[in-house]
Amino acid sequence: MQNILDAIQAGDTSSEEYASIALPETYKGITVHKDEVDMFEGLASRDKDPRKSLHLDDVPIPELAPGEALVAVMASAINYNTVWTSIFEPVSTFGFLERYGRLSEYSKRHDLPYHVVGSDLAGVVLRTGPGVTAWKPGAEVVAHCLSVELESPDGHDDTMMDPQQRIWGFETNFGGLAELAIVKSNQLMPKPDHLSWEEAASPGLVNSTAYRQLVSKNGANMKQGDVVLIWGASGGLGSYATQMALNGGAIPVCVVSSPEKAEIVRSLGAEHVIDRSAEGYKFWKDENNQDPKEWKRLGSKIRELTGGEDPDIVFEHPGRETFGASVYVTRKGGTIITCASTSGYMHQYDNRYLWMNLKQIKSSHFANYREAFEANRLIDKGLIHPTVSKVYPLAETGQAALDVHHNLHQGKVGVLCLAPEEGLGVRDAEKRAVHLDKINRFRGI
Numbered sequence: 001m002q003n004i005l006d007a008i009q010a011g012d013t014s015s016e017e018y019a020s021i022a023l024p025e026t027y028k029g030i031t032v033h034k035d036e037v038d039m040f041e042g043l044a045s046r047d048k049d050p051r052k053s054l055h056l057d058d059v060p061i062p063e064l065a066p067g068e069a070l071v072a073v074m075a076s077a078i079n080y081n082t083v084w085t086s087i088f089e090p091v092s093t094f095g096f097l098e099r100y101g102r103l104s105e106y107s108k109r110h111d112l113p114y115h116v117v118g119s120d121l122a123g124v125v126l127r128t129g130p131g132v133t134a135w136k137p138g139a140e141v142v143a144h145c146l147s148v149e150l151e152s153p154d155g156h157d158d159t160m161m162d163p164q165q166r167i168w169g170f171e172t173n174f175g176g177l178a179e180l181a182i183v184k185s186n187q188l189m190p191k192p193d194h195l196s197w198e199e200a201a202s203p204g205l206v207n208s209t210a211y212r213q214l215v216s217k218n219g220a221n222m223k224q225g226d227v228v229l230i231w232g233a234s235g236g237l238g239s240y241a242t243q244m245a246l247n248g249g250a251i252p253v254c255v256v257s258s259p260e261k262a263e264i265v266r267s268l269g270a271e272h273v274i275d276r277s278a279e280g281y282k283f284w285k286d287e288n289n290q291d292p293k294e295w296k297r298l299g300s301k302i303r304e305l306t307g308g309e310d311p312d313i314v315f316e317h318p319g320r321e322t323f324g325a326s327v328y329v330t331r332k333g334g335t336i337i338t339c340a341s342t343s344g345y346m347h348q349y350d351n352r353y354l355w356m357n358l359k360q361i362k363s364s365h366f367a368n369y370r371e372a373f374e375a376n377r378l379i380d381k382g383l384i385h386p387t388v389s390k391v392y393p394l395a396e397t398g399q400a401a402l403d404v405h406h407n408l409h410q411g412k413v414g415v416l417c418l419a420p421e422e423g424l425g426v427r428d429a430e431k432r433a434v435h436l437d438k439i440n441r442f443r444g445i
């Protein structure tokens, strides 16, 4: 692996030289093991510890299939999907791999007794499979996590509609929390040249998701002046949604859970911030019943901040805990756009507030290549900035995932894979200097 790292660090290695670097037989990757999927049985979700289930293993390099690329991963990032994988909730990801494995001779490679996880990367292309013409060895890249087969007509309008749509590193194997990764070449995008490896690796999944969910016509199609309620505004998705709302001339109302988090979103430029812990909202009276008075209290707080306006868009992902409140506070004709259910997927809301006020609930899931590319372009142009707060070495991925699982983090948590230290990989120092304060805004908090 050292010769690969040396070639990357040299900075002037040619494509031909990259193509001729001898590859090792195995690489180090973060895995979960199929024979451990029951290890947390009987424990509450919070007590399931990713440090026990995530392993650093040496695994063989799989053969490349047509249309694929082998990437040397310099850095990756923690996404909530790795938390789900590591606690085997709501289901073990081995079911995804088994199903994918039944599709074809090539997809069979994914069905293994271990799952190399991770859905973000920044690194360098080492090899390309048959049929790849758009990318060459040596290209410095980031990868989005949409894996599609596109053999059916369904995905040819919006690739998210492909019946064989999967999230790489979650529903497929050979993910980004590793020294090497295998992606389809249509997952690749140019690495923003003013960012370090760990900064470039961190936005991918959440930035693309927030872009489709909030900005795209496939999502909430946000426009100037829209009031946007953003749950978890300093978290992975929220830290990008907040930047997009501000960039797009909308008016974010940011919900967070501590004064420190409130300060971060204020530093992004948000004026309207709600600390849900300080307000002490209790949307549920007990396990089965919600408290509409608490929904109303949230709605009043939003009106107090906005001068009497209700949200045109609610950016939803906490799910069960907040969904009733989200439906209630949305303005007449507004949109609740949901992409997740962190606190529980069996939602309950009062449908009278939805239909009588012509609101709509719309779903969103990751992003198609075009949307992911547009979102990455915003990073490249310095219009949206990474929100890395902390970076761990690959061997400590379990701790990194535990931080996210226990909501102890801000923005994004980065992971160094082949990169021996932080701060490497910047190719345009001048462009970086212009944005440095913004790039570092979440650092060390």
Ligand SMILES: NC(=O)c1ccc[n+]([C@@H]2O[C@H](COP(=O)([O-])OP(=O)(O)OC[C@H]3O[C@@H](n4cnc5c(N)ncnc54)[C@H](OP(=O)(O)O)[C@@H]3O)[C@@H](O)[C@H]2O)c1
Pocket (backbone or CB within 6 Å): 079, 080, 081, 205, 206, 209, 231, 232, 233, 234, 235, 236, 237, 238, 255, 256, 257, 258, 261, 276, 317, 318, 321, 322, 339, 340, 341, 342, 343, 364, 365, 366, 367, 404, 407, 411
């Ligand atoms: N469908 C997709 O394509 C897609 C893509 C990305 C993520 N997701 C999902 O979206 C969810 C969030 O991902 P993320 O990366 O943003 O995670 P994250 O970094 O943990 O941020 C989520 C934020 O939500 C807030 N939150 C958590 N539980 C809450 C609750 N019960 N009530 C209110 N707020 C709560 C927390 O902020 P405060 O404590 O400050 O309020 C937390 O920081 C995860 O379930 C993830 O799997 C889905």
